[in-house]
Amino acid sequence: MIKSKIEIHDKFSVIIDVTYDTISKRKKSRYTTLTYLFLPDSLNVNGKTYPATKFYNDVRLFLKYDTPNYTLSELSHGEGNLLTNLTKNAKIVLKTKSDQNLSRFKNQVKMFAATFSSLLREETDSLIKRKEISNNDVIDFLGKIKLILSEFRAIASVIKESSFKDIHKNVVFYADEHMSNVIELELMQLFNSFKNRKIGANSLELIVALIESEQKYKKQKNYVSPKDKNVNPEDLLYKRNRLKKYIESVFFLYQDIRKDGAAFEQTVLALAAGLAMVFSTAVAFYYQQVYGNFTMPFFIALVVGYMLKDRIKGSVSQLFVSKSNSFFYDYKIKVTNALNNKIGVIKEKFSFVSLKNLGPKVKKHRQKDMVIGISERSLNEQIIEYKKKVTIYPKKFGNDLSDENILGLTDITRLNFHRFIQYMDDPKKDYILVKKGEVYMKAANKVYNINIIQKYYTEEGIEFSRYRVIMNRNGIKRIEKVVLD
Structure with missing residues (x-):
């Protein structure tokens, strides 16, 4: 079971609060959450200007036990x-x-x-x-x-x-x-x-x-x-x-953050270095046999072989790492309690995705309540996908506290949008109003909508929620929950 909500934290930040319940006392509970941020193209936020390092600078993660479900x-x-x-x-x-x-x-x-x-x-x-x-x-x-x-x-x-x-x-x-x-x-x-x-x-x-x-x-x-x-x-x-x-x-838990797949990446880099070394050694052996030792052709072949060795090592490493990235997340977080017991693991991954690669339900939920009825291609938005895989281990869960009613893990994700305001227009824009033959200049707030759609994979099925963050250059004005079908 999942409970979620989004609230304003401060002028430029929102908090996404998600609680994951332990489904069973015996087996692991697993969840996958996908958070999509739909950003207007005018904000100039894309894969070139907003890499993963900047995103993780703008995201803060807090993990805690869910407060027991009592009344006063x-x-x-x-x-x-x-x-x-x-x-x-x-x-x-x-x-x-x-x-x-x-x-x-x-x-x-x-x-x-x-x-x-x-x-x-x-x-x-x-x-x-x-x-x-x-x-x-x-x-x-x-x-x-x-x-x-x-x-x-x-x-x-x-x-x-x-x-x-x-x-x-x-x-x-x-x-x-x-x-x-x-x-x-x-x-x-x-x-x-x-x-x-x-x-x-x-x-x-x-x-x-x-x-x-x-x-x-x-x-x-x-x-x-x-x-x-x-x-x-x-x-x-x-x-x-x-x-x-x-x-x-x-109630707060400890996080041990590591790069996911680091051991595999180092192994791949070592294999790439080995392949490059095999090539350069083979070239050296061959031209040694053909031209003999201490000859100019052999010397030139040796230099060229080592030049190619470095390029092969770099190219193969880049190819292997890029291919392996699809199998790993960006970071792996080991969650421990006050007794240093491992009670869960969270993996997180950031990427830009295109609209055509989204599922039909996500597209449908994005197009709900559009101000102007336009096609998918005309949305002209950049889409960030923030993916989390959550695993909860029930045996050690809550054993550091004296309350058996603690059954949930709460993930508090703080997203800071301050970096998005640099390309926003002035917060006030004039418009014309004609009344009784007179022309008046009126001022209105110039706002931008950042749509957030969340998709949760649970053992009970798939759930969706959508919110609209309305902000301008002065900060976040309000958050609206969009009711889905």
């Missing part, structure tokens, strides 16, 4: 919930302070804080998108947050009074501060949304009260708080970002 309520309720498990592990580590128990406990604290933050973002977005919201919905939502915080902070108080070293205690305090930061930011988004929609004043007061409560709590605990007048806003944002990276690092 399930964090503190239900059999084997995360808070109960965290409390049990706290008691275990307080009783037996071994390195293994400490490491397990610290990872579980970070995992709980990261999971809580992710679920809070999801449920906040869900509330914002709902058409009708009652005061009871808001009370229930805020009540779940308060309950989770009170139970987690009870654990933090126990750890604070323990004989642990500060370096171990700080993990719990960092998690507490990070959760408080996320609550403040998400509730602020909820407040702004409700205020614009003119939802009941009582709901807004409850939201503001919890935000203010968290800011006072942070000041009381000597966390970085906006209520502290001596806090530099730059320092506040920097620490929040560092805390986020530290807490969420528990």
